[in-house]
Amino acid sequence: MRAVRYHETGGPDVLQVDDVEPPEPGHGEVVVDVHAAGVNPVDTYFRTGEYPVPEFPWVPGSDLAGVVGAVGPDVDEFAVGDRVFGTGLGRTVSGTHAEQVTAPVDLLARLPDDASFLEGAAVALVGVTAWQALVGYADLEPAETCLVHGGSGGVGHVAVQLAEATGATVVTTASEQYHDHLRDLGADVVLDYRRDDLETAIVDAGRPDVVLDTFMNEYFPLDARVAAPGGRIVGIGNTADEARVPLGPAKSKDLRYQVMSMFNVEEYGPVLDRLGRLVVKGEVVPEVARTFPLEETADAHRTVLEESFLGKVVVEP
Numbered sequence: 001m002r003a004v005r006y007h008e009t010g011g012p013d014v015l016q017v018d019d020v021e022p023p024e025p026g027h028g029e030v031v032v033d034v035h036a037a038g039v040n041p042v043d044t045y046f047r048t049g050e051y052p053v054p055e056f057p058w059v060p061g062s063d064l065a066g067v068v069g070a071v072g073p074d075v076d077e078f079a080v081g082d083r084v085f086g087t088g089l090g091r092t093v094s095g096t097h098a099e100q101v102t103a104p105v106d107l108l109a110r111l112p113d114d115a116s117f118l119e120g121a122a123v124a125l126v127g128v129t130a131w132q133a134l135v136g137y138a139d140l141e142p143a144e145t146c147l148v149h150g151g152s153g154g155v156g157h158v159a160v161q162l163a164e165a166t167g168a169t170v171v172t173t174a175s176e177q178y179h180d181h182l183r184d185l186g187a188d189v190v191l192d193y194r195r196d197d198l199e200t201a202i203v204d205a206g207r208p209d210v211v212l213d214t215f216m217n218e219y220f221p222l223d224a225r226v227a228a229p230g231g232r233i234v235g236i237g238n239t240a241d242e243a244r245v246p247l248g249p250a251k252s253k254d255l256r257y258q259v260m261s262m263f264n265v266e267e268y269g270p271v272l273d274r275l276g277r278l279v280v281k282g283e284v285v286p287e288v289a290r291t292f293p294l295e296e297t298a299d300a301h302r303t304v305l306e307e308s309f310l311g312k313v314v315v316e317p
Contacts, residue, residue: 002317003098004297005057009049012298018057023094023102025072032084032103036121037096038063039292039300039313040154041237046090047301054092060297061096061315063087064103065111065120075105083111085120085276087128088268097297099317109272114280122312123158123286127275129262130159130212133234134166136265137258138210142167145228147208149219151187152178152310155236159212160187161284171205173198178310185285202226212236216243216259224249235259287311 001022006014025031043060045051065085068078078084086108089095093104111120133155134140146163150156151172163170164186172182173193182190189205191198199222202208207228213219216235220243223233233255235243245257265271278284289309292300294317304313 001099002294003059004061004294005059006047007057009047011048012301014047015060015298015301017295017297020098023100025070025075025102027073028075028106029072029102029104030068030075030078030084030108031070032064032066032101032108033069034064034066034096034099034101034317035117036065037061037315037317038087038121038125039297039304039315040125041304042125043090043095044301044305051091059095059098060090061098062090063121063124064089064096064101065117065124066101069100077105078108078110083113084108085111085117085124085272086268087124087272088263088265091263097294097315097317099294107268109269109276112276112280115276118288118291118314119279119286120276121314122288123275123279123284124272125262126154126158126312127284127286128265128268128271129155129236130162131271131275132262132265133212133236133260134159134162134210137234137260138212138232140166140168140210143169144209145169145171145206146210146212147202147223147226148172148212149193150174150214150237151182151190153214154312156212156214157182157185157287157311158284160185162278163210165278165283168210169206171202171208175308181310198222199226207231210234215239217241220244220257221246224253224255227253227255229253230255232256232258236261288314290314291316
């Protein structure tokens with residue numbers, strides 16, 4: 001079978017398509033015939049060596065959607081022929097940018113018949129991340145106000161829809177070219193993140209009870225200033241190693257900060273199950289901006305880091 005692998009860390013050019021032996025499932029594992037695999041910024045961090053991998057050569061990719069082709073010993077959760085989707089691979093177990101993947105069953109859920117493989121691959125990592133941030137940590141409730149920084153991003157566009165589905169008022173930031181699309185996805189207020197009066201505009205839209213921050217080092221100080229008393233601020237992304245929290249506003253409002261990684265979520269299956277149901281209902285629409293064949297995975301990595309788009313990039317083996 002074919003698999004994208006890198007034999008050393010580096011830029012996208014280190015990715016190559018290799019012919020490898022088909023995988024065999026072990027205890028608690030299944031082999032998935034991959035129909036679609038999401039591409040995320042975190043996949044590029046592993047490739048460059050910013051995040052370590054266990055060994056070389058290594059297959060990148062966190063998300064997948066496909067069909068179970070074989071089951072290992074003691075596996076009762078899935079059977080051959082089941083449609084599945086999942087995330088959390090590519091860090092301690094081999095990734096998803098391959099024609100077949102061995103996956104632990106606790107990283108998978110059944111993909112509803114009315115959801116496409118593209119949708120399953122596009123929603124998995126970003127959906128679990130947004131869910132854990134807004135529901136697991138922030139306890140977002142109906143009628144609260146939720147601010148999502150970077151609403152056009154992979155996590156951001158799903159977070160906008162999840163927040164809207166809870167009954168919250170949704171404020172988000174994005175480039176102006178995506179404003180109409182984000183309103184269609186459920187945002188009540190969309191603001192250009194480059195505007196000089198962004199802080200004032202957020203406050204005028206309603207002080208947020210919950211903030212999902214995808215650029216912690218850039219916006220944590222602003223988050224503290226605009227948040228409502230008792231606000232919950234969840235950070236999931238950063239462009240530098242240090243993020244400063246202004247202690248005065250944070251203490252005076254009793255703000256709660258949480259920094260998280262999707263890879264630390266304890267149970268993927270229950271969240272994936274709910275995301276699948278929301279996709280089928282049309283309450284969460286995972287937007288696929290571009291697709292690439294397996295042999296163009298390097299171009300997919302370049303696109304994720306260098307181009308502007310709304311939604312997700314997906315590789316189709």
